[in-house]
Amino acid sequence: MSRSLNSSLFRRRDQLIRNGISQKNQKARSISLLALEAAVRAVDPSLCLQSKLRVSNGRIRVGDFEVALSRFKRIVVVAVGKASSSMMKTTLEELENRDIRGVLVVPKGQKIPEFDTRVEVFYAGHPLPDQDGEDAAERVISIARSMGRNDLLLCLISGGASAMLPAPPSNIPLADKILVTSSLIRSKATIREINTVRRHLSRIKGGRLAELCHASIISFIMSDVTGNPLHDIASGPTAPDPTTYLDAVEVLRRHGLWGNCPRTVKSHLAKGLKGELSETPKKESHIFSRVHNFIIADSYIACIGAERAIESRGVQASIVTSTVDMDARCMAKLLTSIGGDKTRLRERGAVIFGGETTVEVHGNGLGGRNQETALCAAENLAGLDGVVVATMGTDGIDGHSSAAGAIVDCYTFHRARKKKLNPGAFLARNDSFNFFRKLNDCLITGRTGTNVGDIYLVLRV
DSSP, X not given: OOSOTXXXXXXXXXXXXXXXXXXXXXXXXXXXXXXXXXXXXHTOHHHHHHHHEEEXXXXXXXXXXXXXXXXXXXXXXXXXXXXXXXXXXXXXXXXXXXXXXXXXXXXXXXXXOOOOTTEEEEEEOSSSOOHHHHHHHHHHHHHHHTOOTTEEEEEEEOTTHHHHSOOOOTTSOHHHHHXXXXXXXXXXXXXXXXXXXXXXXXXXXXXXXXXXXXXXXXXXXXXXXXXXXXXXXXXXXXXXXXXXXXXXXXXXXXXXXXXXXXXXXXXXXXXXXXXXXXXXXXXXXXXXXXXXXXXXXXXXXXXXXXXXXXXXXXXXXXEEEEEEEEEHHHHHHHHHHHHXXXXXXXXXXXXXXXXXXXXXXXXXXXXOHHHHHHHHHHGGGXXXXXXXXXXXXXXXXXXXXXXXXXXXXXXXXXXXXXXXXOHHHHHHTTOHHHHHHHXXXXXXXXXXXXXXXXXXEEEEO
């Protein structure tokens, strides 16, 4: 990550704390911000990779797995996603001066360290794919196809890679894939459903990258999907895919999107249903005998970071789950119900969740699932002095806004009324970012350089 581990993650931190008004709320806000910072730092990509990857005596070791580097004539490193630059830098340092070539794909706008000529760098669009991402995907495909049995492909995969490495089949224009992706994101489809469709509209996802080459593959993966299913993280370029063309079509039908799908997408999926196109490789495929996938970080590790930070301030904390997968408004009700339950939090306590919520977008405002959760929670915090709800994306980005999330307490609605802000109107147009921007309660971090989903917490002091 670009920041020093000792620097503050949040911009206008002091303002965020002062907005709590009462002494209790200010203390709760301060501890909550500390916890969110600790959660992000616990999943620093470089540190997480260093904890798993060992290179010594000419051998790569990952837990009980090890392999001699002398086996390979060529080593190629492909790093894609929001954490890719840190992971690439760490891998090159671990492998020292070996003859390596690399492809690095990072989100547009992300600052990265300078790499030498061994590494080709691409800046790709996110959350919607773009031409630069497709160019990066074509380069990765070209390299993968050139690799043989005596080569090693190291894949460094993190959240965002699904959008950043689009490789639609030749009969589907990128514009059509962008349209389908945008429609899925705006619907109430889960990330699993979205990735089911993505895998069946790609030449890389769903194990297709492993299928393209004959090299040995080692993948280090930062999970941003609840439960860590390998086929859903970055849509599983090196993992077997348990879903089918039929599953992809059913996702589009379930969310009312099939009728408006581009003709090219419908035609492609219809051919898949008829067996005219090969399915994504399944776990029984022989290709996975030469593939080794390792999870190096996930939401639970971030939750532990938050828990330890809270308890270091003398407040008891507990992790309920790191696999939240529900509607943002339901999540808000859960958080506020816990905040109002003195038997659950006693006089001082905190409850932590990790995972990801969904939002069905009806308006054209700015925001994201974390800010939507916080705005829904604010209404039910009235009278609960000393109770704070905070929620943020560990990548520093919430939806299409410049915020990572938001923080609310019992005075949030009072302050909104003074500014003549109608929370219901902002919710109706999915404009949570502008609501919190006017209150200076957005959590602004910029890109953090990591991504393991979202952190939600409710804290009472």
